[in-house]
Amino acid sequence: MDRTHLTRFALLSLVAAIATISLKLLAWHLTGSVGMLSDALESIVNVVAAAATLWLLYLSARPPDERYTYGYSKAEYFSSAFEGALILVAAFAIGWAAVDRLLHPQPIERIDLGVVVSIVATAINLIVARLLLGAARRHDSIALEADAQHLMTDVWTSVGVVVAVLAVGFTGWSWLDPSIALLVAANIVFTGVSLLRRSASGLMDQALPPERMQRIAAILDRYRGDRIEFHAIRTRVSAGRSFVSMHVLVPGNWTVKRGHDLVERLELEIAAAIPGTTIETHLEPREDPASYEDVALDRIAPAPPAH
Ligand SMILES: [Zn+2]
Structure with a gap:
């Protein structure tokens, strides 16, 4: 599963950022x-x-190597956490400026070349954000999604400024301007916190989302029966990659080949249902009590306390 092509969208975002700076x-x-x-x-x-x-x-x-044998996919969470933090800083700055303007009202800026330039920059940000969001959804990339959300917070900030200029122009109520800015800041806080929270969940090896768990459960249900059982099913998400492990219990008199054929089919089915999934199975004889002593994360029961 090569995801190198996703960097093209980040490159697009970089070019757009340089373009808007040049414009300004x-x-x-x-x-x-x-x-x-x-x-x-x-x-x-x-x-x-x-x-x-x-x-x-x-x-x-980057493909897995000797140092990172499960690959590098988690690096995406550092990116999304960084973007989430940047968004929170922006929200704080906007909120701070808005409160300052509420306490010390100032005449609102007129629509001039500056506003026109910021509308053009906003349009660029909006288009790039939509492209990035589309790619992020298709490829399950939280890093791309976070960069898109960041651009969208810029879009909302600019929309807020223009709406405030128009609203104050119509009503003459100068308090509308900082109030709209506060609303924008609140919305941005929500986006930033949500990105930080999801990044933390990813770094904490959260289980796969319910929709994917259901797809796995549906496949296991077709295999489960008098002879085949499953336990110790564990999953974790790593940006665009999923990891699944489970114990497969089969009759003890099956040949190694028969058992292996079964888990091969099972693993291929799950990989087909959830692209980018790494599956590990552990085959066990279902009649053996020892097969049931390894369900917990720790295979060996902890020693009783010394006192
Ligand atoms: Zn087991």
Whole structure:
């Protein structure tokens, strides 16, 4: 399962970030507006985020080697956690500025070249975010999804600014501007926290999502019967890769070949139902009591306390 092609989307995000910075620097050059300059400097965060995504996606696509025998897929979680943290910092900055404006109202900016440039930059971010989200869903890439969510928080921030300018222009209520900014910040906090939480779950080897567990259960149900049983089923997710292990209990008088043929078929079926799955099975004679003493994570019962 080669995922090197996913880096192309991160590269697209990097190019888009550099393009929007150039646009804003051009607008700063034309208008001399300090706001545009600070906007351009803020966009440097997007370049850093896209570069981090590019690097970690490249790393996560590396094939297993002697040092990382299960592959590098978990590297994606560092990327998504980093993006989640960046989003939280942005939310904090927006919220801080909004509270400051609520306490010290200022005249709202007029629609000028600066706003037009930020609308163009927003359109670029929106298009790139949609492309990245599509690829992230198709390939189960949390790193790409996080970069897309990051771009979407920029989009929402800009939409909030434009809506605030229009709303204050219509009503004359200057408190609307910081209030809309606070709403945007709250929405962004939610996205950032959710990304951090999902990254942590991935790093903690969370079990596969219920939908995938059901697909596995449906396959096992077809095999299960008087002669075949399963236990110690364990799963863990690793970005675009899934790991499944289980014990398969069969009659003790089966030949090794017969048992192996069974688990081969079973493993192929599960791999076909959930692409990118690594399956390990442990074959056991179902009549032997020893087969049932290894269900827990620790195979050897812990020694009783000394006192
Ligand atoms: Zn067992």
